[in-house]
Amino acid sequence: MPIRVYNTLTQTKEPLQTVVPGKVGMYVCGPTVYSKSHIGHMVGPVIFDTIKRFLVHSGYDVTWVVNITDVDDKLIVQANAEGTTVKELAERVTADYQACLDALGVTGIDHMPRATEHIEEIIGITQGLIDKGYAYPAGGDVYFDVSKAAEYGKLSHRNPEELQAGARIEPTEKKKHPGDFALWKASKPGEPAWESPWGPGRPGWHIECSAMSMKLLGEHFDIHGGGLDLVFPHHENEVVQSECYSGKPFASYWLHNGLLTNKGRKISKSDPDTVVLMADLLHQYEPDTLRTLLLSSHYRRPIDFSPGRLDEVERGLRAFRSLFDRFERMTGRSFYDLDAPTSRAEGDRLAAGELPPEVADHRARFLEAMDDDFNTGGALGELFELVRALNRFADAERLDARKGDPAAIAPWVAGMTILRELSRLLGLFLRPPARSEPDAGGLTGPLIELLIELRAQARKDRNFALADQIRDRLAGLGIRLEDRPDGTGWKIEG
């Protein structure tokens, strides 16, 4: 079953056929770095990180580029308001963005080019478009002439006449047509500026993505991604200027992720009520919880964000944590350190061996879902089924009592290895949750062990009132006790 992707350009699902067999070039629009990242900024990175993981696992050699737009009117305004420089602001916000990506396990980005480091390429493309008659200089600015490009509107499926009729585009006397957009903007005194054939200025908004994607991935590459809100005008402009410049098709497939809403409205910097900062969320929730929410439905669908939803997701993830604890008790090894197949072929070999019932089926269905336009919601469902199949097998075979017998638990461990393979494809459970670890070198662990010992004695004496008091008081402190045949375990909960 080949991988199929929904292409905004054709509005259909198409089999993935790459420019160079076995290789994928993927470009995703990153942030304009003038304010801290909110949860909405993470949707694209998490989705495309997952897509990259899946493509790599499927045998592709993937190069993934996410740009940083570090020069723009908004940066100038914000830097002035803060009394700092555009450069300092951009660096600070970029560092915050990077920290959020790291926290969510978005590790697959190969290049993060900055607009300000590609001024030369931007000027080159702009000049090239002027030379070919697609752009014109006007009073220090340079505009793309939309009327010269017959295909303008093909990505967002609009026609330019209607566009102009209903347009609320700011009238600028320098533009020939209201739909024309700036490739280069003349700078005012005191603003960041670069020398150019048209005088000192800075790039327009869309040109940097054309310059950086074509430089790093070639003039024709495979996947271009971004939020649905970027389809028009950003991506429409990007595709038209790139193709007019190179004379080649730009990106083969355009993938757009749905937007996050809060209280029913799109989360957006221009609607401050809706903004939920990543930095705050990361203090309240496990990264896996945030990531699971973002992957819980198909990537084109909008997701309504709320703390209640996150709590639900977190409760759902407990089943995984409990299973991982079981694995650790059984094998003495952490699930988080478990090596798993890193390719589909390797996983297929493991799946062909001895496994608990249903495990191979769920794996097959998981991969099928991912093949079909990266259906992470369906894949996640299979992961939950896998957890159940593994617990069921361990229960039925009474594996907890046979943990000293490697041969007996081997099929189950193989099943766990499949779970590791698949959950890693979604970028989940890469690291143990921070909160379940007692303070390193602190007294918490030993003190809890002491209380468990005292409670065990009370239970032996059939003093259940005291035993339950210990358990309830610990629960009040967020520490949950679990009595199992082989002893009492404990867990710190949120």
Place this chain on the structure above:
RNA sequence: GGCGCCGUAGCCAAGUGGUAAGGCAGCGGAUUGCAAAUCCGUUAUUCCCCGGUUCGAAUCCGGGCGGCGCCUCCA
């Protein structure tokens, strides 16, 4: 006004022509001293509404209704 997305149980959600995955919440059972965790069972005769095509539709077509996004900076 134009372009696009969406409407599946109390909530979230997969499924896009063959008789409704999964998660949360709830209920019943196994297990337990009681719990927790785990397992089993259960919760939509039905997929916004109305018509049509078909042996057969949540899935295709037509028409409504409702929600959202874009057309201006946005991931």
